[in-house]
Amino acid sequence: MQAAATVAVTGAGGFLGSHVCRVLLERGCRVRAVTHAGGDDRAPESVGARIEEYPAEIRDPDSVETALRGVDAVVHTAAVVRVDSDREGEADAVNLGGTRNVVAACIAGGLRRLVHVSSIHAFGPLRGTRLGADSPLDSASRVPYGATKARAHAAVLEAARDGQLDASLVCPSGLLGPGDRRPTPVGGMLLGIACGRLPCLVRGGYWWCDVRDVAAAVAGAVARGEAGAVYF
Secondary structure, three states, X not given: OXXXXXXXXXXXXXXXXXXHHHHHHHOOOEEEEEEEOOOOOOOOOOOOOOXXXXXXXXXXXXXXXXXXXXXXXXXXXXXXXXXXXXXXXXXHHHHHHHHHHHHHHXXXXXXXXXXXXXXXXXXXXXXXXXXXXXXXXXXXXXXXHHHHHHHHHHHHHHHHHOOOOEEEEEOOOEEEOOOOOOOOHHHHHHXXXXXXXXXXXXXXXXXXXXXXXXXXXXXXXXXXXXXXXXEO
């Protein structure tokens, strides 16, 4: 990917998306920051003339196709986290339906380069086995976020392996770092632990990721990622 390429970033007003925009700009790319139409998230401020903010509705195929028209590559970070329930179907509409809309828009527009931000939560319980690209996905998970991310992961892989897209997938775990201003569910949990509001923890371990490291990995996948590759 050439340094002067234009890269569209969905979810650009979010925690990870805003960091991805900054890294791409630092590496000489122009950025089309695709933000949630009607939402209060905005693209990073003070980043110069190489960023264009473009509000769109990820659940609307026509809106997505218009937002991605004329770019050289797409980074798809837009997602919602639903852990306990998804009564309104938002996780299904955004995480799965939105990803399908992005894939369809890329194919329809002849745009082959896509980096999809998946998640380790798309995969089923390992139970002592090693996590890898061929580990089974957990599309039947009772956690709406995990189930919808698993199905979206499979949809992107199918398009890549069928030769329709030059698509790579990046799978982080819980993100922490600067800019988590709301905070996110992970950030809120860490604050709860630090402030003594979470009185107990289960025995075990968890994989944390610095959001800046993940953003750099995503930008690296834009430039050098292999079609159908899954990066952790």
